[in-house]
Structures are given as structure tokens and as C-alpha cells.
Amino acid sequence: MKELFGILTSQLSIVDDVxxxxxxxxxxxxxxxxxxxFLEGETGARGELGSIIHWTIRLxxxxxxxxxxxxxxxxxxxxxSISIFYYLSLALIILLIFLKKYAIENKESILNQKVI
Numbered sequence: 001m002k003e004l005f006g007i008l009t010s011q012l013s014i015v016d017d018v019x020x021x022x023x024x025x026x027x028x029x030x031x032x033x034x035x036x037x038f039l040e041g042e043t044g045a046r047g048e049l050g051s052i053i054h055w056t057i058r059l060x061x062x063x064x065x066x067x068x069x070x071x072x073x074x075x076x077x078x079x080x081s082i083s084i085f086y087y088l089s090l091a092l093i094i095l096l097i098f099l100k101k102y103a104i105e106n107k108e109s110i111l112n113q114k115v116i
Contacts (some may be wrong), residue, residue: 001055008059015073024069032062078097 014024036058045053103111 001051005055005059005062009062012063014066014069025066028062028065028069031065032058035061 011047012025013021014028015021023037036054039049040054043050071092099111106112
């Protein structure tokens with residue numbers, strides 16, 4: 001099972017930088033190992049069955065964590081690439097929506113008075 005795990009996970013990468021990728025993969029591998037060891041211990045399975053359960057759980061956790069981290073990095077890069085103009089526009093639209101709701105709910109509000 002160890003060889004199969006190595007074959008299936010060797011092509012996974014989180015970032016393009018080699019050193020950073022090795023560090024992140026090592027951290028993910030450690031977390032996957034600890035979780036798989038804990039979950040396999042909870043089943044009480046020993047021997048070959050315990051090994052199969054451990055490596056299967058470890059594989060699924062490893063792949064899931066890699067893709068979760070990749071998604072978080074993608075969202076972060078997406079948000080940081082957007083210009084401040086779009087953030088300010090979005091904040092202004094949200095503010096206008098809240099002011100409109102407030103004006104509808106409170107008829108005596110200054111927002112409902114005529115300017116001219």
C-alpha cells in the first residue's frame with residue numbers, strides 16, 4: 001500500500017515553487033498520517049487489515065487536504081488580484097442597499113424627506 005500511496009500522490013503539487021511545495025506537502029503528509037493513525041486506531045483493526053485501512057484513510061485525507069489548500073490559495077490570489085476600485089464599488093452598492101432598506105422600514109427617517 002505504501003508504494004501505491006507514493007505513486008498516487010507523487011504527482012500532486014500545491015504551488016509552483018519546488019521548495020515551498022515540498023514543505024507544504026510534508027506538512028499535509030504529517031497531518032494525514034496523524035489523522036489516519038488516530039482513525040485506524042479507533043477501529044481496532046490490526047495486521048494487514050489495519051494497514052489497508054490506514055493507507056486508504058491516509059490517501060483520502062492527503063488528497064482532500066491538498067485540494068482544500070489549493071482552493072484557499074486560489075481564492076486568496078483571486079481576491080488580491082482584484083483592483084481596489086471593485087472593492088469600493090461593492091461596498092458602495094451594499095451601503096446603498098442597507099440605506100434603502102432602512103428608509104423603507106422607517107418612514108420618519110431623514111432619508112425619506114424631499115431635498116428640494
